[in-house]
Amino acid sequence: SLKTQLIKPDAGIAPLFWPPFDQTPRDPGYIKGYPPGLRENGGQYSHAAMWAVMAFARLGQGDEAAGLWSMLNPIGHALAPQDAARYKVEPYVVAADVYSVAPHEGRGGWTWYTGSAAWMHRAGIESILGIRREGEFLVIDPCLPAAWPGYAATVTLGGCICEIEVRNASGRGRGIGEALLNGQTWVLDDTAGLRIPLAPGRHVLMLTL
Structure with a gap:
């Protein structure tokens, strides 16, 4: 309705x-x-x-x-x-x-x-791009249109700088299929999205939907 x-x-x-x-x-x-x-x-x-x-x-x-x-x-x-x-x-x-x-x-x-x-602002950043802070963690849970190839964003929270790249080549728009943090595979659990600690320094996060 x-x-x-x-x-x-x-x-x-x-x-x-x-x-x-x-x-x-x-x-x-x-x-x-x-x-x-x-x-x-x-x-x-x-x-x-x-x-x-x-x-x-x-x-x-x-x-x-x-x-x-x-x-x-x-x-x-x-x-x-x-x-x-x-x-x-x-x-x-x-x-x-x-x-x-x-x-x-x-x-x-x-x-x-x-x-x-x-x-x-929150609907665009937190709900569509799926970027939000939960305490001392950064959560990434995108919900993108099928036509979007993805996006890139840099998030700075305190001493943590996270360069994020989300790829949506499949057109799925939702659900993380693969995650690499600083070049290393990040093990995904059954919860929605990806949850990583806000560790000091610069980090590179690459997600494939």
Whole structure:
């Protein structure tokens, strides 16, 4: 239902729910105080939209996760003059909400204050690229689109510098098939992703999905 009813590629939005509350026999509370399609009343509430990206990644659906992340990227709302005219707010910061009902469909709401900007960062880095810190360990658990050949990243945490290369030649996008740390094979366990200690120094990590 999320993919078929709540993701609207033409408008570049993912509403919180659909349809918005309007003429309803029962009062759902303050949410109906917003006009239909604005903010929590059926508009895109960007926190939830970013959590949807993370949910797709957790399910192993890399195409869906990266596709939704790209659609939510504010720069996509200003690729053409007509897009910018519709969006009406800065296309270089995440908007807390985006309207979903004509004549304001696709118009950005409040900017420069939303925590969903941090969630977008985490969704991209931690859920799609799969890079996150857990205590004194670095965890790598990518969920990439099939079309991505891979990526390279350098992570610096304290005295640990880790140069990461992820290869996705198979198009699997998920699941580590082979891992080399500083040229040595790293034994994989049955848990998701790869977990290595944050040892001081420079390290080279190569993963094949």
